[in-house]
Amino acid sequence: MIERAPNIYQLDIPLRNNPLKSLNCYLIVGVESLIIDTGFHTAEGEALIREAMAALGMEPSHTRLFLTHLHSDHTGLADRLAKTGVRVSMGPVDLALLRSSLDPSGDFWQEVLAISIEQGLSADHLALSDHPGFRYRPLALPEVAISRPGDRFLVGDYRFEVIDLPGHTPGLQALYEPKHGLLFSSDHILEQITPNITYWGERFGDSLGQYLGSLDQVLAMTVTRVFSSHRSLPTDHRARIDQIKRHHELRLQECRAILQGGPASVREVTRKLSWDIRATSWEDFPASQKWFAAGEAQAHLVHLVARGELTSEKQGEELIYRLK
Ligand SMILES: [Zn+2]
Known part of the structure; x- marks a missing residue:
């Protein structure tokens, strides 16, 4: 566990047999504490989070788990942690998809x-x-409070605001802390991996267009540090966004060439x-x-x-x- 900023800890949760290797789980300690994402539904992951909570003095009944999006490497332990008394929050779009995937x-x-x-x-x-x-779909989901853009979670000196950044999933949400310029970006911006953008069906339409729009939204925000969900953290997120946008332009070019x-x-x-x-x-x-x-x-x-x-x-x- 690493303290990335005062009272903000990063805990590596192994994702065994998965190319992503591990999930960066964040624990933010206060009177009311916050955990961001969990890793897969494994006993190993649960033990790591519970040990970290105990070491940091986080009471489950005074802790909220925020789930950024529906993928099982982020949500897998929600049910097990809720059983210990942790309250769970998530955006409505991905929650509905997660429920229907049960x-x-x-x-x-x-x-x-x-x-x-x-x-x-x-x-x-x-x-x-x-x-x-x-294969990794959830077996059960706890009661979940819906989080909407503009909702705030206050933890000590931090005021985290929920923002919608759709693209990687239709309802991905991130947490932004404007006073300190912190962005918990989930899989929206990753340093060493190009976030996977897939097609979600007609109902959700142009996911890549939404994703590129969400990248521009981050460029327009005052952000000094990005806490992403996998591997090392971006040191220059603006340069990284430019790289990701270039990657997609090249991909679009390749598609055009094939259709020629x-x-x-x-x-x-x-x-x-x-x-x-x-x-x-x-x-x-x-x-x-x-x-x-x-x-x-x-x-x-x-x-x-x-x-x-x-x-x-x-x-x-x-x-x-x-x-x-
Ligand atoms: Zn994901």
């Missing part, structure tokens, strides 16, 4: 399957059990994009990575449609994208 045969997973069929992934015979989100060869499904575009993965061909891609890759590719295609550069139309079961 039921393995419910709407949430039906929609994931429907999207994969439109992407053309039927040819890959993927099973939902290969989907990391399905003719109309294509998401699967066909995904196969032709370059990927930073040890697989020589699409067939070698691990099943779990095929879900991610297709989602990421489609987010870029949908953004090009929103920019007016592409059209999409249904051909049989598949969506076909073409340059205008």
Whole structure:
């Protein structure tokens, strides 16, 4: 555990067998304390958080857990910590998605399957059990208080404000402390990893457009330090935002170039994009990575449609994208 700022501690929670390696869990100590995100649903993670709370003198009944977004590496221990008396807060959009993901045969997973069929992934015979989100879906959720933009959590000298930064997930929320210029950015800005931007279905539309808008929103804020959720913390978040934006522009460029060869499904575009993965061909891609890759590719295609550069139309079961 490292004290990153007065009364703000960073605790590394291992994410075993996961390329992200670990989650940066933050514990902020006051009369009413705050924890930001938890790691997966594991006994190891729970023991680490409970030991840290005890060492810092944090009473569970005087502690709030703020969940930034629905991913299981952030929310996995919410239920177990709530059972010790910790109160849990989360934004309404991701909470609704998380709740609907509890039921393995419910709407949430039906929609994931429907999207994969439109992407053309039927040819890959993927099973939902290969989907990391399905494998790590929550088994139970505690009572959760809804957090909305502008809500404040007061901890000692700090006044944390809830802000919406949609993109990485439809309802991702971050905490901003304007007096000290601190931003707990969750997975919105990461230093060593490009945050995954995926397609969430028609209901949520252009997720990449929302994400790029949320990056600009942070650029317009007075921020001196960023506390992100994985690996090392950004030292110059403005430079990092520029890099991330450049990455997506290059990706959009690659998509345009592929479609110059003719109309294509998401699967066909995904196969032709370059990927930073040890697989020589699409067939070698691990099943779990095929879900991610297709989602990421489609987010870029949908953004090009929103920019007016592409059209999409249904051909049989598949969506076909073409340059205008
Ligand atoms: Zn995430």
